[in-house]
Amino acid sequence: MSTRPLRFAAVATAAVLAATACSSSGADGKSEVTVWMYPVIKDEVASKQFWEQAEAGFEKSHPDVDLKIELQTFDKRDAQISAALAAGSGPDIALITPDQAATYRSVRGLLPVDDAVAADREAFFPETLEAATFDGELYGVPLFQNINTTAYNTDIFADAGLDLPTTWDDVLDAAPVLAKKGIAVMDYAGSAEQTLNLSYYPLLWQAGGTVFTEDGKDVAFDSPAGVSALQFLVDLKKAGGLPADAATAGPAVEGAPIATGKVAMRAVTSLPEVGQMRAALGNDSVELGLPLQGKVRATYGNPGLLSLTSINKDENRQSAYDVLAYLGSPSMQASLNKAAGNFPTRTDVKAPGSGPDFKALNDSLKYANPGEPSPVARQVMAALAPYIQAALGGDMPAEEALKKAAEEARGLLSRA
Incomplete structure (x- = not known):
């Protein structure tokens, strides 16, 4: 793939990079390793404190390395990292x-990290390593796992005399019953800014479909499975089973219909969002279950990867490996997951809590799709999202929407 788009991105975000030095040795002879960390811990104050302590802990055991963990925001992360790679100035990790x-590796922006996990590779869940493995080499140390599952407002279902829906058919059956009470059975975040990994794709996987063909050379979301997933949403919308603004709604919980008793369930829910639901509705009114079942059960759950960028210099390579091994260690994973509410990528680290919520989320890990x-995953999402909105808005049938989206996506693949 050409790196021309990355060079353009570098020009556009040069100001961001001006203050960021590439990996080097400091004036005191120490090796310098820079990490760009994103909001794994939602609370900004807690996040700053956690990563400052992580820096200090590493430097205490590695006095010859100056570790700099720089906190970034998710906003424009792709453009920021792409620009750094193109300019050769930015983070080592x-x-x-x-x-x-997959995208950054395709433009030679990442380096393999097998050596960083060589000592304890067997301790990682195989699925987390597989998600970061390309052509037999590992391109990221799995730091944590996200997992999402179904959350219910149990009061709504109890008041309507309904069991908690666990399948698509259950959801469709409950929709008209609850619609008569002015309640949508399920929410959906159709905003174009929302990743499809947390909206349409879980339904696609539940239908037995995939986004791409197995060889990655073509899209497959316009298959009968893809059409059935989108038709499920369209049918729900027609039955009053989705909020009126589902086509454009964002993923927020606070202030949204799911938090005000106007929506009965959320099909893709993370642990922090469960906490927000409980804060709004009451502890006893919220319950987690397994991911919904269409043809199969499936949900989105992926590992966060600490990847070594091509910016890292040969003389700093071992120091970068040491940082990766330290941040991915059992003690660091345990403390990070406790602070962030995520799940471990290692078999020698326990889940960050106990009780029904953690059991439901832990049980859902086996249904997770990362x-x-x-290399064009994000561009395909951007092409597909407006057509899903069009189908939900009644502007075109589900099959036609996916057919048109697939035509655009195939154009992206051919150019890539």
């Missing part, structure tokens, strides 16, 4: 997702 790893890595 960056927190990214598997689909980003997304489908592709």
Whole structure:
């Protein structure tokens, strides 16, 4: 793939990079390693304190290395990292997702990290390593796992005399019953800014479909499985089973219909969002279940990867490996997951809590899909999202919407 788009991105964000030095040795002879960390811990104050302590802990055991963990925001992360790679100035290590790893690797922006986990590779869950493995080499140390599952407002279902829906058919059956009470059975974040990994794709996987063909050379979301997933949403919308603004709604919980008793369930829910639901509705009114079942059960759950960028210099390579091994260690994972509410990528680290919520989320890990890595994954999402909105808005049938989206996506693939 050409790196021309990255060079353009570098020009556009030069100001961001001006203050960021590439990896080097400091004036005191120490090796310098820079990490770009993103908001794994939602609370800004807690995040700053956590990573400052992480820096200090590493430097205490590695006095010859100056570790700099720089906190970034998710806003424009792709453009920021792409610009850094193109300019050769930025972080040695960056927190990214598997689909980003596929993209950056395709433009030679990442370096393998097998050596960083050589000592304890067997301790990682195989699925988390597989998500970061391309052509037999590992391109990210799995730092944590996200997992999402179904959350219910149990009061709504109890008041309507309904069991908690666990399948698509259950959801469709409950929709008209609740619609008569002015309640949508399920929410959906159709905003174009929302990643499809947390909206349409879980339904696509539940239908037995995939975004791309197995060889990654074509899209497959316009298959009968893809049409059935989108038709499920369209049918729900027609039955009053989705909020009126589902086509454009964002993923927020606070202030949204799910938090005001106007929506009965959320099909893709993270642990922090469960906490927000409980804060709004009451502890006893919210319950987690397994991911919904269409043809199969499936949900989105992916590892956060600490990836080594091509910015890292040969003389700093071992120091970068040491940082990766330290941040991915059992003690660091345990403390990070406790602070962030995520799940471990290692078998020798326990889940960050106990009780029904953690059991439901832990049980859902086996249904997790980390997304489908592709150098054009994000561009395909951007092409597909407006057509899903059009189908939900009644502007075109589900099959036609996906057919038109696939035509655009195939154009992206051919140019890539």
